[in-house]
Amino acid sequence: IKSDDIAWISVNMRSSLAVVEVAERKKGENRVAPPRGTYANLTASEDAEIILPEINSGKSTVSVGETVRKGELLASGAITVGENGIRYEYASGEVLGKVYREIVAEIPLESEEKVYTGNKKKSIGVKIFGKKKNLFSNSSINYTKYDKIERNSQLTFFGSVTVPIWLTVQTDAEYEYRPKILTESEAAEKAKIAFADGVRELLEEIVSSETEEKLEDGVYRMTGRIYMIKNIAVCSEFTVNDGETKGSANDP
Numbered sequence: 549i550k551s552d553d554i555a556w557i558s559v560n561m562r563s564s565l566a567v568v569e570v571a572e573r574k575k576g577e578n579r580v581a582p583p584r585g586t587y588a589n590l591t592a593s594e595d596a597e598i599i600l601p602e603i604n605s606g607k608s609t610v611s612v613g614e615t616v617r618k619g620e621l622l623a624s625g626a627i628t629v630g631e632n633g634i635r636y637e638y639a640s641g642e643v644l645g646k647v648y649r650e651i652v653a654e655i656p657l658e659s660e661e662k663v664y665t666g667n668k669k670k671s672i673g674v675k676i677f678g679k680k681k682n683l684f685s686n687s688s689i690n691y692t693k694y695d696k697i698e699r700n701s702q703l704t705f706f707g708s709v710t711v712p713i714w715l716t717v718q719t720d721a722e723y724e725y726r727p728k729i730l731t732e733s734e735a736a737e738k739a740k741i742a743f744a745d746g747v748r749e750l751l752e753e754i755v756s757s758e759t760e761e762k763l764e765d766g767v768y769r770m771t772g773r774i775y776m777i778k779n780i781a782v783c784s785e786f787t788v789n790d791g792e793t794k795g796s797a798n799d800p
Contacts, residue, residue: 585788587636590623590781592616596645599777606639616645622781636788645780649750651772653742655735658766660725667691667722675700675714691722735768736761743770752778 582588590606598614606623610616625639671685697719704710730738739761747754757774 582638582785586638586785587625587788588638588640588783588785589621589625590639590641590643591784592618592620592622592643592645593780593782594618594647596647596780598643598645600644601641602643603639603641605637605641607637610643616780625786640783641781642779643781644777646755646775647752647778647780649774649776651743651746651774653739653746653770655730655738655742655768656766657730657732657735657763657768659728659730661728662723663726665722665724669720671718671720673716673718675716677712680716689720691720693724694720694722696720730768732763732768735763736770739768739770743772747772747774750774750776752776 588606590603595617596615598610598612598616600612601608601610601622603623606625607627608623609621610623616622622643623639623641625637627635627637629635669685669689669691671682673680673682673684675681699717699719700714702710703713703715743759754774754776757772759770759772761768761770763769
């Protein structure tokens with residue numbers, strides 16, 4: 549049976565009963581055949597506790613509840629057949645594992661904040677074919693710290709006719725850094741917001757978490773210890789000489 553939606557089919561006889569298993573090809577799974585003589589193992593992308601191996605091809609080397617380290621074999625593409633034979637396959641599938649993450653959000657009680665002083669200077673000019681010419685400026689800039697804000701608007705005549713000339717208004721706004729003191733409750737609220745942003749970036753399914761909050765040395769620190777489920781299987785290709793590939797899954 550040929551179908552782009554089927555990854556593999558297995559038929560097992562149990563007495564007079566034939567048990568057929570059909571695995572659906574996962575969305576986005578690579579459907580391009582590897583080059584002749586190229587096979588693959590699946591290895592662990594990081595330390596994890598095995599939750600569910602879902603191997604489409606190759607032989608699983610792990611079981612539920614087992615702990616693996618980064619780089620360890622999860623599924624082998626070299627399968628022993630009989631006493632001396634080896635069949636090679638391009639191992640594929642997913643291995644769901646429980647992995648650990650730690651998120652730390654730190655908010656100091658004493659810091660600096662950027663504050664605009666209200667002092668501004670403006671200059672007006674025109675830009676023609678990318679070249680700018682100043683028409684008016686109220687004075688030279690003597691600010692130590694300032695932001696340069698420029699706004700451009702293309703000139704239009706009679707409400708619909710535009711020309712390649714832009715009017716530019718540049719504003720130089722002075723600012724300074726001033727001390728900012730937070731209360732413990734204010735720092736805690738900011739830490740919770742930063743922590744929540746970090747959790748949202750994880751994307752994977754979180755199965756358990758615990759948090760610790762404390763004020764130490766003028767810094768409010770929120771630490772989260774999180775366990776989540778993710779696919780830890782990564783493909784690790786290898787090649788085999790033509791003389792060694794008899795009985796392989798890629799052979800005609």
